[in-house]
Amino acid sequence: MKQIAYYPGCTLYTKSKNLDLCARETAQILGVELKELETWNCCGAIYSTVQDDLANQVAPIRNLIEAQKISNKLVTLCAACYNVLKRSNHNLFLPENDIYRRRMMNFLDTEYDGKTETVHYLEVLKNDIGFENLKTKVKTNLDGLKVASYYGCLMLRPSDELNFDDPDNPTMMDDMFAALGAEPVEFPFKGECCGGYVLVDKPDVATRCSQTILESIVDAGADCVATTCPLCQYNIDNQQKLMSKQFNLPVFYFTQLLGLALNVDQKILNLDNHYIDPKPLLKQKGLLK
Amino acid sequence: MKSDKKRIGVFVCHCGINIAGTVNIPEVVKRLKEQADVIEVIDHQYCCSDPGQNLIKETIKEKKLDSVVVACCSPTLHEPTFRKTVSSVGINPYNCEIANIREQCSWVTDDKEKATDKATKIIKTIIKKVEHDEPLTPITIPVTRKALVIGAGVAGIQTALDIATAGYPVILLDKNPSIGGHMSQLSETFPTLDCSQCILTPKMVEAKQHPNITLMTYSEIESISGYLGNFKVKVRQKAKYVDWDKCTGCDVCVDKCPKKTPDEFNHGLTQRKAIYKMFPQAVPNRVVIDAPNCLYLEKGACRLCEKHCPFGAIKFDDQDQITELEVGALVMATGYELLDKQMLGSYGFGKLKNVVDGLQFERILSASGPFMGEVKRPSDGKIPEKVVFVQCAGSRDPENAMAYCSKICCMYTAKQAILYKHRVHHGEPIIFYIDVRTGGKGFEEFYKRATDEGVLYIRGKVSKIFEKGDKVIVWGADTLTGKKIEVEADLVVLSTAMKPAATKEFAQLLKLTQDEYGWFTEAHPKLRPVETLAGGFFLAGACQGPKDIPEAVAQSSGAASKVIGLFTSDTLEHLPVIAGVNEDMCSGCGICIDVCPYKARELVTTEDGKKRTVKVIEVLCEGCGACSAACPVGAAQQKNFKDQQIQDMVKGGLE
Numbered sequence: 001m002k003q004i005a006y007y008p009g010c011t012l013y014t015k016s017k018n019l020d021l022c023a024r025e026t027a028q029i030l031g032v033e034l035k036e037l038e039t040w041n042c043c044g045a046i047y048s049t050v051q052d053d054l055a056n057q058v059a060p061i062r063n064l065i066e067a068q069k070i071s072n073k074l075v076t077l078c079a080a081c082y083n084v085l086k087r088s089n090h091n092l093f094l095p096e097n098d099i100y101r102r103r104m105m106n107f108l109d110t111e112y113d114g115k116t117e118t119v120h121y122l123e124v125l126k127n128d129i130g131f132e133n134l135k136t137k138v139k140t141n142l143d144g145l146k147v148a149s150y151y152g153c154l155m156l157r158p159s160d161e162l163n164f165d166d167p168d169n170p171t172m173m174d175d176m177f178a179a180l181g182a183e184p185v186e187f188p189f190k191g192e193c194c195g196g197y198v199l200v201d202k203p204d205v206a207t208r209c210s211q212t213i214l215e216s217i218v219d220a221g222a223d224c225v226a227t228t229c230p231l232c233q234y235n236i237d238n239q240q241k242l243m244s245k246q247f248n249l250p251v252f253y254f255t256q257l258l259g260l261a262l263n264v265d266q267k268i269l270n271l272d273n274h275y276i277d278p279k280p281l282l283k284q285k286g287l288l289k
Numbered sequence: 290m291k292s293d294k295k296r297i298g299v300f301v302c303h304c305g306i307n308i309a310g311t312v313n314i315p316e317v318v319k320r321l322k323e324q325a326d327v328i329e330v331i332d333h334q335y336c337c338s339d340p341g342q343n344l345i346k347e348t349i350k351e352k353k354l355d356s357v358v359v360a361c362c363s364p365t366l367h368e369p370t371f372r373k374t375v376s377s378v379g380i381n382p383y384n385c386e387i388a389n390i391r392e393q394c395s396w397v398t399d400d401k402e403k404a405t406d407k408a409t410k411i412i413k414t415i416i417k418k419v420e421h422d423e424p425l426t427p428i429t430i431p432v433t434r435k436a437l438v439i440g441a442g443v444a445g446i447q448t449a450l451d452i453a454t455a456g457y458p459v460i461l462l463d464k465n466p467s468i469g470g471h472m473s474q475l476s477e478t479f480p481t482l483d484c485s486q487c488i489l490t491p492k493m494v495e496a497k498q499h500p501n502i503t504l505m506t507y508s509e510i511e512s513i514s515g516y517l518g519n520f521k522v523k524v525r526q527k528a529k530y531v532d533w534d535k536c537t538g539c540d541v542c543v544d545k546c547p548k549k550t551p552d553e554f555n556h557g558l559t560q561r562k563a564i565y566k567m568f569p570q571a572v573p574n575r576v577v578i579d580a581p582n583c584l585y586l587e588k589g590a591c592r593l594c595e596k597h598c599p600f601g602a603i604k605f606d607d608q609d610q611i612t613e614l615e616v617g618a619l620v621m622a623t624g625y626e627l628l629d630k631q632m633l634g635s636y637g638f639g640k641l642k643n644v645v646d647g648l649q650f651e652r653i654l655s656a657s658g659p660f661m662g663e664v665k666r667p668s669d670g671k672i673p674e675k676v677v678f679v680q681c682a683g684s685r686d687p688e689n690a691m692a693y694c695s696k697i698c699c700m701y702t703a704k705q706a707i708l709y710k711h712r713v714h715h716g717e718p719i720i721f722y723i724d725v726r727t728g729g730k731g732f733e734e735f736y737k738r739a740t741d742e743g744v745l746y747i748r749g750k751v752s753k754i755f756e757k758g759d760k761v762i763v764w765g766a767d768t769l770t771g772k773k774i775e776v777e778a779d780l781v782v783l784s785t786a787m788k789p790a791a792t793k794e795f796a797q798l799l800k801l802t803q804d805e806y807g808w809f810t811e812a813h814p815k816l817r818p819v820e821t822l823a824g825g826f827f828l829a830g831a832c833q834g835p836k837d838i839p840e841a842v843a844q845s846s847g848a849a850s851k852v853i854g855l856f857t858s859d860t861l862e863h864l865p866v867i868a869g870v871n872e873d874m875c876s877g878c879g880i881c882i883d884v885c886p887y888k889a890r891e892l893v894t895t896e897d898g899k900k901r902t903v904k905v906i907e908v909l910c911e912g913c914g915a916c917s918a919a920c921p922v923g924a925a926q927q928k929n930f931k932d933q934q935i936q937d938m939v940k941g942g943l944e
Contacts, residue, residue: 168634188755219757 005070006034018270022255060088064116079154079229086118131179139263141181148222149173187220194235250278302336302361311395360388381424388415417941425865432518433617442470444830445622451849453501467571476654479704480735517824530578535602538574542594642668673779683786696835698784703739867910874924877901881916
């Protein structure tokens, strides 16, 4: 089986186990092994990724170097990890950072040529496995489920460095859901900020951000939301309790719905770990017994 | 002593204190007299003055000089002066050379000693050049006194009328079935609010009726060859499927045609038929069949137009026709297009029905537009109560679209807001702007009029536009108050950036240069704005950069006057300081052909048919010297800049 280096990151080991486990399991079914790095550390997400201060980026670079033992690709799922890992590699090889790079390599006592390409699991599904191929592997067709794919900001921007999808009109997750038989729903805030870390000191601002997103998703007629980012999931699922309007809209990780379509064990899907219980919706749609 | 030794005179100019203030001129004269192999060295206060020129003439006669070096200012300034001076007393003008001791010496230092040394060296270098200069004669070429104007918008029409009125035949070509261009789509024009069609259609009719103008509409350039004064242009006239000699433009066929397709003239706001006339005042007032949409031509059934045409003008077996034209000059008047809304992701990718661009709103305002001049919105035909105008949509935005200012948008947005307010009295026009640029006659007053008439200006950029129910939500910032703004609008008008209509392929076909955005490059941004670096090609209107109507018209008349100037004589003179080829040395490798920026070199077989060699098309060569530098065997030699001369000049400078 094809092995690709895999970086779960801290949140996927704790709060977002369902994002992690569903990804590993579905990849296995689709013929790819997500091989976890032997050792890994924080991706560096809480530090800045400014281009001229590489000291903060030693942590992500260490992960990239570690990945070389397995493959030239490093798969990740969390939008923040994806953003930081990919941009750190970009920053490290900017011509003006030659001196810093040498200093960092001396410190890490190693050499690294920048070959580790950080890819998102969605990109693996699209490019390595292929959505057409994925279509043939579907066991439970998600027919009738209207899904709003919410990408958030970190996957898409800065677009010239991440080069993930069109920052104004991303479609990769929508295309995947179409392959699973679900109905992708268009709404104008696919790449808008969920409120992110502002939640800690300005919860009202963060809640306003996520409420705007949810309102437009409901207006667009979606049954549920799918996201790639633990922080987005938290802000638009758990924070529904703080909102001035009650939406009762389930928020999945995209890997959970993928797992559902591929008949992954319910224990792994872990549908209990949500503020808005998604099970009634899935039962109503006949996707869950 | 060799008998062909040159008799050289050197004249050193003080240029008041411009040169003499830094260069010790008596010392330079002394050194030259001692060290250089010349007949005479004289200095003068102002060589370019009448007494200075007379001194040169008298000295030439007295000392029987055959070559002259004038050490003075840059050759771009007085080289022509002194060359005329020497030729008036019988010396070939190309045996007079300038040693630039002002811009390249006295002006760039305060060190008198070094300046004096350098001036001496510069003059010695030029003396070495003159020693091997040959007498040259300008090249004479014939001129076909007929012009081709490509693009028949207001710029093309104006150019054609001016040239034609001066008495020269003009072919006015357009890719569309009618002339008129974008101006025929506009409602009213700023800052006077006169009706665009009312002022344009008389010019269109004049162009059609003018005895010296031939219209070639629905036509495109196929290929072009030749050079200044002598172009051969192949034109493809697209199949119209209608005999225009029989058609009267009565529109019976249009009424009967069952096939509808989006109307380009109304920018997709309405449908037109497969057989159509662009607009009621079209010139020529004829119909064409758009083949890909015609049921008969595509699927083999229908022929209703043929059945109902009272004049038997329908011609389903029509073919594209290739015509070969011979012209002496070409004027580009290809104009502009608007940036595609699909480029503007955060403004809805062109998917939102009630987000229109500037030209679409012109059509909405136009009396002949989709709503007969009533302001309605495209989605449901409701009268919009609140209209948001977004300036700089894609302009001044180097990250996402164009870095430049599209120049016309501030004024046309103000105009559109005023016209909207005139038609919908209770309506609320809101304009988002970065700056309001009103550099033009009557423009600032017009902007003031807009604010006085109740147009709300908000300084800030719009970040996002999306639909919510039947409203269009506009998110923006008011940078004067620092507040985030959300407007629930009924209609949004994007002042999308202007971009050149001419494609890269078209420019390559004509071998014209474009800037990074595709605007045609003028020969000099200040002093030669209507010419291009390619001889015989001129620029009119917005193909050279964003322009409003008066500017486009002014530039068109400028381009026309250049063409008329070219046509005043039936021959042309071309500078003889160009490249030559030593056929015996040329190996026919063709390296020089690739480096020549003017396409002035071609591979030919020698007359005896024995070898391949390169030939210079003398009228195209501008004497840049790229070929001489590139030639691996030294066969390409620039006249009066031969390798030997340059080596001597280097030696002269190092002595």
